[in-house]
Amino acid sequence: MTTLLFIEQMLNGLQFGVMLFLMSAGLTLVFGVMGLINLAHGSLFMIGAFTAAAVAAATGSFVLALMASLAAAAIAGALIELTIIRRLYDRDHLDQVLATFALILIFSEGTRWMFGSFPLFLDVPKVLAGPVTLPGGIEYPAYRLSIILIGLLVAAGMFALINRTRVGIRIRAGEADREMIAALGVDIAKLYTFVFALGAALAGFAGALVGAIQSVQVGMGEPVLILAFVVIVIGGIGSIKGAFVGALLVGFTDTMGRVLLPQIFALFLEPSAAVSVGSALASMLIYILMAGVLVFRPRGLYGVT
Amino acid sequence: MTRETLINVAALAVLLAVPLWALMADEPFIITLATRAAIFALAGVGLNLALGSGGLVSLGHAVFFGIGGYAMGILASHAQSYEPIMEAPFLIEGTKSMPMIWLVAMVTSALAALAIGALSLRTSGVYFIMITLAFGQMIYYFAISWPAYGGEDGLSIYVRNEFPGLNTLVPMQFFGLCFAILCLALLLMNAIHKSAFGLALSAARQNETRVLSVGMKPYHLRLVAFVISGAVTGLAGALFADLNRFVSPTMLSWQMSGEIIIFIIIGGVGRLFGPVIGAMIFILLEHTLGGLSEFWHVYLGALLLGIVLFAKGGVIGAFAGREKAHD
Amino acid sequence: MTDVVLRTEKLFKSFGALKATNDVSLDLRKGEIHALIGPNGAGKSTLIQQITGHLASDSGTVRLMNEDLSGVGPAERARKGLGRTFQISSLAMEHTVLQNAVLGALGKRGNVMSFFKPVMKDAQLVSAAKAALVQVGLAEFAAIRTADLSHGQRRQLEVAVALTLKPKAFLMDEPMAGLGLEGAQQMIALLTKLRKEAPILLIEHDMDAVFALADRISVLVYGEVIATGTPEEIKVNPEIRRAYLGDEVPA
Numbered sequence: 001m002t003t004l005l006f007i008e009q010m011l012n013g014l015q016f017g018v019m020l021f022l023m024s025a026g027l028t029l030v031f032g033v034m035g036l037i038n039l040a041h042g043s044l045f046m047i048g049a050f051t052a053a054a055v056a057a058a059t060g061s062f063v064l065a066l067m068a069s070l071a072a073a074a075i076a077g078a079l080i081e082l083t084i085i086r087r088l089y090d091r092d093h094l095d096q097v098l099a100t101f102a103l104i105l106i107f108s109e110g111t112r113w114m115f116g117s118f119p120l121f122l123d124v125p126k127v128l129a130g131p132v133t134l135p136g137g138i139e140y141p142a143y144r145l146s147i148i149l150i151g152l153l154v155a156a157g158m159f160a161l162i163n164r165t166r167v168g169i170r171i172r173a174g175e176a177d178r179e180m181i182a183a184l185g186v187d188i189a190k191l192y193t194f195v196f197a198l199g200a201a202l203a204g205f206a207g208a209l210v211g212a213i214q215s216v217q218v219g220m221g222e223p224v225l226i227l228a229f230v231v232i233v234i235g236g237i238g239s240i241k242g243a244f245v246g247a248l249l250v251g252f253t254d255t256m257g258r259v260l261l262p263q264i265f266a267l268f269l270e271p272s273a274a275v276s277v278g279s280a281l282a283s284m285l286i287y288i289l290m291a292g293v294l295v296f297r298p299r300g301l302y303g304v305t
Numbered sequence: 306m307t308r309e310t311l312i313n314v315a316a317l318a319v320l321l322a323v324p325l326w327a328l329m330a331d332e333p334f335i336i337t338l339a340t341r342a343a344i345f346a347l348a349g350v351g352l353n354l355a356l357g358s359g360g361l362v363s364l365g366h367a368v369f370f371g372i373g374g375y376a377m378g379i380l381a382s383h384a385q386s387y388e389p390i391m392e393a394p395f396l397i398e399g400t401k402s403m404p405m406i407w408l409v410a411m412v413t414s415a416l417a418a419l420a421i422g423a424l425s426l427r428t429s430g431v432y433f434i435m436i437t438l439a440f441g442q443m444i445y446y447f448a449i450s451w452p453a454y455g456g457e458d459g460l461s462i463y464v465r466n467e468f469p470g471l472n473t474l475v476p477m478q479f480f481g482l483c484f485a486i487l488c489l490a491l492l493l494m495n496a497i498h499k500s501a502f503g504l505a506l507s508a509a510r511q512n513e514t515r516v517l518s519v520g521m522k523p524y525h526l527r528l529v530a531f532v533i534s535g536a537v538t539g540l541a542g543a544l545f546a547d548l549n550r551f552v553s554p555t556m557l558s559w560q561m562s563g564e565i566i567i568f569i570i571i572g573g574v575g576r577l578f579g580p581v582i583g584a585m586i587f588i589l590l591e592h593t594l595g596g597l598s599e600f601w602h603v604y605l606g607a608l609l610l611g612i613v614l615f616a617k618g619g620v621i622g623a624f625a626g627r628e629k630a631h632d
Numbered sequence: 633m634t635d636v637v638l639r640t641e642k643l644f645k646s647f648g649a650l651k652a653t654n655d656v657s658l659d660l661r662k663g664e665i666h667a668l669i670g671p672n673g674a675g676k677s678t679l680i681q682q683i684t685g686h687l688a689s690d691s692g693t694v695r696l697m698n699e700d701l702s703g704v705g706p707a708e709r710a711r712k713g714l715g716r717t718f719q720i721s722s723l724a725m726e727h728t729v730l731q732n733a734v735l736g737a738l739g740k741r742g743n744v745m746s747f748f749k750p751v752m753k754d755a756q757l758v759s760a761a762k763a764a765l766v767q768v769g770l771a772e773f774a775a776i777r778t779a780d781l782s783h784g785q786r787r788q789l790e791v792a793v794a795l796t797l798k799p800k801a802f803l804m805d806e807p808m809a810g811l812g813l814e815g816a817q818q819m820i821a822l823l824t825k826l827r828k829e830a831p832i833l834l835i836e837h838d839m840d841a842v843f844a845l846a847d848r849i850s851v852l853v854y855g856e857v858i859a860t861g862t863p864e865e866i867k868v869n870p871e872i873r874r875a876y877l878g879d880e881v882p883a
Contacts, residue, residue: 037431087614093431094362098570099613101563105606113600222559226442229435237431280450287443291424294436298427501751505744508724508735515722515732518684519739519797520711529745 007138009259010252015144017251018151022206023228024235024243025158026199032238033174033195034089039100040080041203041228042221043107048073048204049211049220050111053120062125066208073204074197081196086189104222112218119215122208147209154202155244162240171195175238230286234293236303245301250286257285309625313578317488320346320585324480336476337548342588343483344544349568349580350490351537356566357575358503359530360510362434365421365441366565369414369535371448371557373542376410378460378552385463403468403482406543414539415532417444422531426524441559448554459553466547473547483544487581490537495577497533506530538565567605570612573619582620635662636698637831638714638801643682643692645675645855652678653689654855658833660801665823665832667842670852676835677719679852680805683833684716685709697800710739715799715830717790719806723778729789730774733761736796764795768822784815791822795829802832808841820844843867 027041048069056065080103088096128143162168170191207221214220231250235242262278269277293301320339327335348370355361383390383399390397400406425436449457465473473479497503509516509523516523546552555561564587572583590608594601616623638660645653652675660666668676681687683694685706694701701709710716723732734751737760738744751757765771768788773781781789787807794802807823808816820841823832827847836842842849843863850860851872859865859872866872 031431037434084610084614091613093434094356094574095613095617097362097364097434098566099610101566102606102609102613105602105609109600109603109606113603223442226438226559230439233432233435233439276450276452280447283446283450284443287439290436290439294424294427298432496748496750499750499752500748501738501744501746501754501757503747504727504731504735504751505738508727508732511724511726512722514718515724515735515793517686517706518710518716518718518722519736519793520707520742521739521744522705522707526744 004136004138007136008140009255011138011140011144011148013252013255014248015148015151015251016255017248018148018155019206019210020224020227020231020251021155021244021247022151022202022209023224024231024247025155025240026196026202027225027228028232028235028238028240028243029171029195030199031232033171034192036085036089037093037096037100038085038199039097039225040103040107041199042223042225043104044073044077044200044203045207045210045221045224046107046111046218047076048207049122049216050115050120050207051204052208052211053122053216054115056122057120062123062212065122066205069204069208070201073207074201076204077200078193078197081193085196086192089192108218115218117218119217120211122211122216124212143212150209154205158240167191167194227286230290232300233290234300236297236300239300239302242300242302249289253289254282254286257282261285307625309576309578309621312582312621312625316578316582316585320581321484324477328477333476336480338588338592340476340480340483340548341545342585343480343487344541344548345565345568345584345587346581347483347487347490347544348538348541348565349572349584350487350494351534351539351541352565353534353569353575353577353580354494354497354537355527355531355534356569357579358498358507358510359527359534361426361527361531362566363425363437363531363534364434364559364562364566365437365439366535366538367557367559367561368421368441368444369418369538370542370545370561370565371444371552371554372414372417373410373539373544374546374552374556375448375454375460375542376413376539377406377466377543377546378462379454380406380409381462381466382454382460401464401466403466403473403547406466406547407540410539410543411536414542415536417539418532418535419528422528422535426527426531438559438562441557441562445554445557445559448557455553457554459551459555462546462550462552465550479548483548486540486544490540491577491581493537498577502526502529567609569619570609571619573621574617576619576621579619579621586620636660637662637696638683638833639695639698640679640683641693641695643679643694644690645678645682645687646690651855653682656692656852656855656857658850658857658860660831660833662831663827664847665827665834665845667834667836667846667849668852669836669839669842669849674852675855676852677805678855680716680803680833680835683803684714710797711742713797713800713830714803715794715797715801716803717787717794717805717807719809719835721783721786721790723786723789723793725777725779727778728774729765729770729776729778729781730758730761732778732789733764733774733792733796734758736764736793737761740797760796761792764792765789767795767825768792769818784811784818787811787815787819788822791819791826795826799830801830802826802834804832805835806837807834808836808838816841 023045027038030036030038051072052065052069055068056062084099088099124143128146130142131139132142132145134140162171174191227250231243231246234249235246261282262275265274265278320343324336324339352363352366355363380399381401384401390399421440425433428436454460467473468482471478471482505516505521506526509526513523542556568580568583568587570583571586572579572581590605594604612619636659640656640658643653643656656679670676678687682689685704696712696714734757737757741757762771765774768791770785770788770792773785808819811819816838823845826832846863848860849863849866850857859869
């Protein structure tokens with residue numbers, strides 16, 4: 001493989017990782033602060049993508065579509081937090097799993113009912129449609145590069161929010177000790193709604209961004225959700241830093257595995273066998289990575305032991 | 306007889322009576338539905354040992370269901386094509402014999418449960434949920450990307466496999482087989498529930514420290530429960546594949562894992578017959594609501610949400626009250 | 633000495649800068665109740681957890697019947713004869729009282745991987761469990777759900793479960809906590825009898841109980857044993873009066 005191709009694949013891995021971070025950040029915060037496992041996070045991803053596709057089709061503006069996706073996912077998040085999720089904080093994990101699984105069923109079928117079973121398409125905005133030439137002569141799609149930049153910006157924003165702001169202090173206090181922040185007079189109910197809506201908005205935003213490079217369809221959220229779980233297990237529950245490191249690790253491992261493994265197997269297997277063994281193994285690689293982390297650090301890389 | 310026992314007997318009676326009626330009314334499709342219910346119930350009975358007694362919220366049980374299915378698909382497809390599965394170092398041939406297929410299905414899913422359980426049980430709580438889900442997805446993607454047995458398209462078997470003395474192609478006979486296996490599994494789970502192992506397992510769910518301080522290891526108890534649980538669910542998978550004469554990665558999907566949990570929840574968590582009643586209601590809903598609207602999952606979701614938020618004990622809990630603590 | 637059942641030798645444990653256990657050497661002898669007292673945060677619970685194996689020590693050894701328990705996990709230590717009761721009741725709440733006791737007896741017998749025989753019909757286990765319940769005075773409550781017991785009864789059940797293990801030494805973490813006057817007196821009577829079964833290392837805040845029960849008392853302050861002696865010796869030790877007991881000493 002040429003160096004150029006290698007760098008291009010590294011960028012693809014980075015783009016995938018950044019997108020996973022947007023998904024994982026909300027999940028890990030919601031678990032860290034509220035102790036809730038939310039399977040419906042993938043539905044919020046889907047809501048973002050569908051909203052973006054619908055708004056872009058109606059207005060022709062990609063920026064409007066992105067903003068609408070953020071708003072729609074945040075509102076959907078706040079609504080389900082206020083009506084359903086908050087009843088689950090004191091329940092056991094099984095109840096949380098079931099209730100949020102029920103939400104997936106409702107959201108997925110509801111979306112199918114509104115938009116039909118055929119996938120929608122969200123076009124990459126014209127300005128970003130072509131490739132850009134990076135230093136060293138690498139041609140890389142401008143849109144994917146934008147996703148990387150936006151994702152890194154959002155990540156920086158999240159770190160600033162958690163570490164530098166009053167809300168961030170409250171969130172961290174909430175992770176450490178719920179009763180204490182109640183005693184400090186923080187309105188816990190509002191804080192929880194805010195954190196949940198924030199996570200939802202990030203997921204919806206990720207959905208909208210990804211919607212332009214893959215088709216927008218019902219069920220698109222859950223595979224990403226499960227990858228986000230892998231990220232969180234690797235990074236450690238509740239840690240934004242862990243989510244970031246985990247997301248990049250998963251992004252690189254998956255992307256590079258798919259490219260490299262078939263080539264590695266081609267060294268000593270016949271071509272067709274190399275492709276099938278290589279790609280089958282590549283599809284399992286991140287889970288093997290997760291298993292490896294589990295053996296050595298059962299609470300994840302940055303998890304509290 | 307307690308009220309719960311009464312409900313249990315009634316559930317089995319209904320599950321047996323419906324196909325008998327369908328036989329007389331010449332409604333073979335109803336018999337197939339009842340067979341589906343019995344098989345789903347069996348899958349749920351398997352999971353219930355881990356989930357109900359052990360408190361292990363496994364969101365990856367479709368793995369074992371699917372492995373059981375593929376055990377059937379692979380063995381039968383090789384028997385169908387007369388190609389051995391492997392020749393070296395020793396010859397393994399396909400088979401159309403159900404008992405042999407069941408054995409292989411249970412052993413392979415038990416081994417998978419051993420591997421997944423040994424890793425996942427190093428953690429607990431929400432980590433366990435996410436990890437079982439992730440391993441489930443791993444096997445799912447593996448099945449999709451491994452072309453030898455149909456990949457994404459799955460694997461079809463032309464003729465249902467054979468059981469000595471029965472014509473398994475007759476719906477009622479195949480139902481009888483599945484029903485009998487379900488009853489055996491219920492007997493087995495009942496015995497386990499009352500055994501030394503069952504007592505220790507459910508004590509470990511209630512209070513891990515207690516179990517440790519009387520000299521037992523919760524990890525071992527849970528791992529054994531997980532393996533037995535996986536084997537029973539795997540057996541259900543083999544039967545399900547035989548019912549449809551088809552196996553595909555869908556059997557391994559996380560939605561399937563979710564559905565197996567739903568069977569348990571509708572009926573009642575930790576109740577011996579919870580999955581039986583839950584699977585019957587699920588099939589009934591699928592059939593009636595599915596007939597009314599193609600979006601019947603919305604109603605299923607709403608029902609599930611209602612049960613979780615307002616009726617935690619499921620159907621058995623609602624009618625039989627709190628579980629009696631002793632026997 | 634041959635009558636030493638349990639001994640800690642130079643145990644250390646730090647959490648960061650905090651020395652929770654600092655050079656603790658103690659022994660527990662046949663037939664005695666050895667009370668461990670000290671102000672809150674003195675490291676009593678940490679010490680108990682090091683002895684039971686729930687916490688790994690930084691250094692030092694724990695010996696039971698002169699056997700070094702280093703590297704032995706909590707489950708094995710329980711099997712080797714450490715019978716523990718907990719500060720916060722630690723029982724299977726959905727099980728009956730008898731089932732909890734049978735669980736203990738099962739732990740003692742071993743062979744938990746038995747899948748087909750109904751455990752509650754195992755005559756040996758059930759009679760061992762019932763005997764323990766009789767000893768603590770819970771026989772008539774055998775069929776009650778543990779969650780429905782009173783607080784004091786749960787404490788008694790804790791002791792009963794520990795008894796079924798036929799331990800070589802009891803470790804009891806505040807068995808009187810939360811008991812009323814009457815309950816405490818019942819518990820004192822029970823422990824007085826129990827020391828003949830196996831010696832008791834007793835952590836207790838209730839000074840009346842400690843001075844009524846203990847054959848020896850060790851005082852733990854900031855993770856260190858500052859004195860060990862008979863109740864009489866401890867009572868008159870001026871250093872302890874100053875450092876800890878103050879005017880609480882019963883006359």
